[in-house]
Amino acid sequence: MPLDKITFNNLPDAVQLIYESQKRLLDLFAEQQPxxxxxxxxxxxxxxxxxxxxxxxxxxxxxxxxxxxxxxxxxxxxxxxxxxxxxxxxxxxxxxxxxxxxxxxxxxxxxxxx
Structure with a gap:
């Protein structure tokens, strides 16, 4: 669920989105490593x-x-x-x-x- 604006009330959701995005990036990076x-x-x-x-x-x-x-x-x-x-x-x-x-x-x- 994309967030248009981060507020104090939706901060936990924003952190969760950042965490999931970072995990996906790290997984993609690991796949590229020899x-x-x-x-x-x-x-x-x-x-x-x-x-x-x-x-x-x-x-x-x-x-x-x-x-x-x-x-x-x-x-x-x-x-x-x-x-x-x-x-x-x-x-x-x-x-x-x-x-x-x-x-x-x-x-x-x-x-x-x-």
Whole structure:
């Protein structure tokens, strides 16, 4: 029931109409959201923006196979879920000071550090 004018007496009805309208809008919005089944695929440009990395850095990561990617027809593609997993995996290795010190000593013996 549309209201032409909101008064104190019909305020509960007006609030109910606003609530129902908002619920319908939220339902429509939820229908428009991609589902987990529809995977978002990024180009190199989109992936660099998503990761906040410059394209040369991203190409370097691809070349070193440090980042998950797919190549088709000479073009690079990145799945959003793979990139998120890659970001999260960076925190999976705990810092081991003893191992880091050992690696530094090995480099120093080889002349890598001065």
């Amino acid at each position: 589902t987990l089944d529809s995977e978002t695929i990024y180009s190199i440009e989109e992936a660099s923006k998503f990761l906040h990395l410059k394209k040369p850095t991203l190409y370097s990561y691809v070349n070193q196979k440090k980042i998950p990617f797919h190549k088709r027809g000479g073009r690079l593609y990145f799945f959003r879920s793979d990139l998120i997993s890659w970001i999260k995996s960076a925190n999976e290795k705990p810092f081991d000071p003893a191992e880091t010190a050992r690696q530094m000593l090995v480099k120093r013996k080889k002349g890598g550090l001065k």
